[in-house]
Amino acid sequence: xxxxxxxxxxxxxxxxxxxxxxxxxxxxxxxxxxxxxxxxxxxxxxxxxxxxxxxxxxxxxxxxxxxxxxxxxxxxxxxxxxxxxxxxxxxxxxxxxxxxxxxxxxxxxxxxxxxxxxxxxxxxxxxxxxxxxxxxxxxxxxxxxxxxxxxxxxxxxxxxxxxxxxxxxxxxxxxxxxxxxxxxxxxxxxxxxxxxxxxxxxxxxxxxxxxxxxxxxxxxxxxxxxxxxxxxxxxxxxxxxxxxxxxxxxxxxxxxxxxxxxxxxxxxxxxxxxxxxxxxxxxxxxxxxxxxxxxx
Amino acid sequence: xxxxxxxxxxxxxxxxxxxxxxxxxxxxxxxxxxxxxxxxxxxxxxxxxxxxxxxxxxxxxxxxxxxxxxxxxxxxxxxxxxxxxxxxxxxxxxxxxxxxxxxxxxxxxxxxxxxxxxxxxxxxxxxxxxxxxxxxxxxxxxxxxxxxxxxxxxxxxxxxxxxxxxxxxxxxxxxxxxxxxxxxxxxxxxxxxxxxxxxxxxxxxxxxxxxxxxxxxxxxxxxxxxxxxxxxxxxxxxxxxxxxxxxxxxxxxxxxxxxxxxxxxxxxxxxxxxxxxxxxxxxxxxxxxxxxxxxxxxxxxxxxxxxxxxxxxxxxxxxxxxxxxxxxxxxxxxxxxxxxxxxxxxxxxxxxxxxxxxxxxxxxxxxxxxxxxxxxxxxxxxxx
Numbered sequence: 078x079x080x081x082x083x084x085x086x087x088x089x090x091x092x093x094x095x096x097x098x099x100x101x102x103x104x105x106x107x108x109x110x111x112x113x114x115x116x117x118x119x120x121x122x123x124x125x126x127x128x129x130x131x132x133x134x135x136x137x138x139x140x141x142x143x144x145x146x147x148x149x150x151x152x153x154x155x156x157x158x159x160x161x162x163x164x165x166x167x168x169x170x171x172x173x174x175x176x177x178x179x180x181x182x183x184x185x186x187x188x189x190x191x192x193x194x195x196x197x198x199x200x201x202x203x204x205x206x207x208x209x210x211x212x213x214x215x216x217x218x219x220x221x222x223x224x225x226x227x228x229x230x231x232x233x234x235x236x237x238x239x240x241x242x243x244x245x246x247x248x249x250x251x252x253x254x255x256x257x258x259x260x261x262x263x264x265x266x267x268x269x270x271x272x273x274x275x276x277x278x279x280x281x282x283x284x285x286x287x288x289x290x291x292x293x294x295x296x297x298x299x300x301x302x303x304x305x306x307x308x309x310x311x312x313x314x315x316x317x318x319x320x321x322x323x324x325x326x327x328x329x330x331x332x333x334x335x336x337x338x339x340x341x342x343x344x345x346x347x348x349x350x351x352x353x354x355x356x357x358x359x360x361x362x363x364x365x366x367x368x369x370x371x372x373x
Numbered sequence: 374x375x376x377x378x379x380x381x382x383x384x385x386x387x388x389x390x391x392x393x394x395x396x397x398x399x400x401x402x403x404x405x406x407x408x409x410x411x412x413x414x415x416x417x418x419x420x421x422x423x424x425x426x427x428x429x430x431x432x433x434x435x436x437x438x439x440x441x442x443x444x445x446x447x448x449x450x451x452x453x454x455x456x457x458x459x460x461x462x463x464x465x466x467x468x469x470x471x472x473x474x475x476x477x478x479x480x481x482x483x484x485x486x487x488x489x490x491x492x493x494x495x496x497x498x499x500x501x502x503x504x505x506x507x508x509x510x511x512x513x514x515x516x517x518x519x520x521x522x523x524x525x526x527x528x529x530x531x532x533x534x535x536x537x538x539x540x541x542x543x544x545x546x547x548x549x550x551x552x553x554x555x556x557x558x559x560x561x562x563x564x565x566x567x568x569x570x571x572x573x574x575x576x577x578x579x580x581x582x583x584x585x586x587x588x589x590x591x592x593x594x595x596x597x598x599x600x601x602x603x604x605x606x607x608x609x610x611x612x613x614x615x616x617x618x619x620x621x622x623x624x625x626x627x628x629x630x631x632x633x634x635x636x637x638x639x640x641x642x643x644x645x646x647x648x649x650x651x652x653x654x655x656x657x658x659x660x661x662x663x664x665x666x667x668x669x670x671x672x673x674x675x676x677x678x679x680x681x682x683x684x685x686x687x688x689x690x691x692x693x694x695x696x697x698x699x700x701x702x703x704x705x706x707x708x709x710x711x712x713x714x715x716x717x718x719x720x721x722x723x724x725x726x727x728x729x730x731x732x733x734x735x736x737x738x739x740x741x742x743x744x745x746x747x748x749x750x751x752x753x754x755x756x757x
Binding site: 079080083084087088090091198199200201203204208210217219221222291292293294299302333334335337338341342343345 | 555582583584585587588589590591592593594596597600613616617620621623624625626641642643645646
């Protein structure tokens with residue numbers, strides 16, 4: 078039983094990191110119906126900037142997370158401005174934008190692999206604090222796990238505030254409901270989309286730094302798998318839905334960890350993705366997604 | 374892969390065809406005065422530092438022998454394989470058919486040495502590698518010996534035996550857990566040997582858990598290992614994975630000795646997470662044994678740097694070959710082969726060496742301990 082609780086905590090740590098990435102996927106999809114495949118790479122850039130922050134520039138780690146979030150917000154906006162907006166302005170079909178997203182993703186991976194950028198090899202991340210293990214009765218929990226879970230909860234609360242209590246959030250919700258109607262109401266749609274990318278990318282950056290602290294190794298290709306898993310989590314929860322992304326990510330984290338713990342590590346991905354297929358068969362819109370045909 | 378195999382085969386056949394005359398030419402042409410040796414190593418490319426060290430060891434051995442093996446003056450032709458198997462095969466073929474060498478020292482990495490050993494073996498030319506550890510360097514796919522292939526390092530699985538012996542006898546542990554990569558032959562081979570030897574010595578392996586090569590989250594299996602309360606954890610994998618697993622073990626608050634193999638030997642190891650861990654290696658410059666210290670002194674005098682394992686092993690390989698040529702008293706590859714296989718207790722840096730039936734030396738392994746200040750401390754050497 079003790080072991081089971083510890084495994085659930087392990088799963089929460091993983092799932093919460095996925096959640097931060099999944100939020101970016103789901104917000105961008107909600108607003109422009111685009112699966113931003115470069116999102117996992119923004120996560121990677123976030124991990125590197127955070128690493129430079131606390132390991133090279135000597136910043137305290139909370140500051141390093143904020144710096145990384147700021148840098149990635151700019152990166153996210155730049156990607157949207159340079160790669161996606163021109164296509165949108167020309168009314169390119171969705172598939173063209175999707176292929177562009179894959180191109181951006183590969184570009185970031187291989188560009189950052191160059192020797193004068195991050196280099197192709199992985200780097201060991203020295204944690205900026207000593208890991209402590211706390212014992213709550215028989216259950217042990219590490220300071221890294223507490224850190225990850227706390228930071229994610231704070232950021233999700235912050236996101237909730239932005240989306241439901243601010244003008245920008247209101248505009249974002251309006252654009253995701255009906256872009257044209259929102260434009261007619263005087264909302265600067267391009268700017269709102271830009272903000273959405275900034276917020277999503279900042280969350281991915283925080284996820285990157287947390288990931289690097291929890292699994293201390295970073296490389297230019299580290300974003301591929303977590304990105305894919307987080308995307309899956311977003312679809313599982315119902316893409317476009319913020320609570321859905323959180324639920325999906327937590328489920329993915331649990332499925333992976335519990336499979337590795339009680340069945341075998343060989344099946345961890347098979348079972349996680351198997352659950353996705355099952356859920357989509359029963360609820361095509363995802364667990365918390367809005368049912369109904371997509372507008373064409 | 375298929376294309377490479379076909380290329381190797383073509384070269385090997387070409388080499389065989391060119392060889393009948395070659396050997397006659399060597400023995401009649403030299404008149405017992407000189408012997409030609411080929412040297413193959415990656416002197417440029419991604420394994421460049423390995424090759425440079427090996428070349429230094431090779432040169433030092435020749436220099437100390439006065440460029441002589443018995444009554445023969447040694448003539449060297451050396452080549453750069455760039456850590457590319459095709460290039461290695463080309464070099465070996467050229468050395469055998471054009472330069473008419475009697476023996477080859479090299480190559481350095483297993484991926485190049487395996488095809489080079491095929492060429493050498495089918496041309497009946499002795500090849501001895503200083504550093505290639507894959508089992509297939511001296512045996513073919515079916516496990517049959519390539520009679521002309523030899524090596525100076527111990528092979529991968531041997532380290533598993535040594536680690537188990539060290540754990541039981543020196544660390545005095547009773548139970549062990551193993552975490553290994555199920556997709557990596559190196560990791561699997563070490564795990565099997567460790568398990569066998571550990572059990573034979575009275576220990577119990579309480580958990581043997583595998584992971585995939587793309588895994589980064591080890592918290593689930595580490596939690597399972599922690600629940601079993603092992604006295605030690607064996608991590609037979611390369612430095613990258615080992616660093617991540619060790620960090621997960623630390624985060625779990627599990628404070629037991631970690632033990633590993635030569636895959637740990639890298640500057641990119643997470644020294645903070647692995648500090649205090651032990652691993653088996655081929656050699657350590659800090660080994661107090663007189664043979665090692667003599668070699669380190671001589672090497673430092675010539676190159677102003679500490680010799681690494683590559684230099685030491687290439688040095689041993691070269692010396693063994695020179696001794697075999699001397700004992701054979703001939704440049705005939707077959708006679709050199711017989712002499713090399715028959716070497717008994719040859720005094721080398723790596724101990725008193727003899728070859729087993731598969732051309733692998735029977736020798737001790739060094740146990741090193743990882744230090745937090747990015748270095749390794751020599752602990753002891755363990756006999757097989």
